Amino acid sequence: MATKPLTQTTGRRKEAVARARLRPGTGNHTVNGKSLAVYFPTAMQQMIVTEALRVADVEGTYDVDATLHGGGVTGQAGALRMAIARSLVEIDPEFRAALKKAGLLTRDSRRKESKKYGLVKARKAKQYTKR
Numbered sequence: 764m765a766t767k768p769l770t771q772t773t774g775r776r777k778e779a780v781a782r783a784r785l786r787p788g789t790g791n792h793t794v795n796g797k798s799l800a801v802y803f804p805t806a807m808q809q810m811i812v813t814e815a816l817r818v819a820d821v822e823g824t825y826d827v828d829a830t831l832h833g834g835g836v837t838g839q840a841g842a843l844r845m846a847i848a849r850s851l852v853e854i855d856p857e858f859r860a861a862l863k864k865a866g867l868l869t870r871d872s873r874r875k876e877s878k879k880y881g882l883v884k885a886r887k888a889k890q891y892t893k894r
Contacts, residue, residue, distance in 0.1 A: 815865075819858045
């Protein structure tokens, strides 16, 4: 059986929910059973996910095992970033100040605006013709 997780935390963004488990290790990232590079193919998404580890200066110290569901790829990356940041604070409260200053502990509450009747999308209307 695998070693017991050091911490387990949740992060959310838009419709995405991430559950991250941090264990002492060599810096391996597993997301839904796949490696980080396979699950998040673009460098930008990988950078977003590992940002909390970079800010706390502990890259390569912890193994991250994450479960993601809901939302899109960018939302999932943001949710995982928050879950990792929360885990780091749980491990060592000293990281809190640096992570908070970088804005990684704040939940991004922006959501998709609901569609209004008579319109095409939330605010987009059909083109008006005078003649």
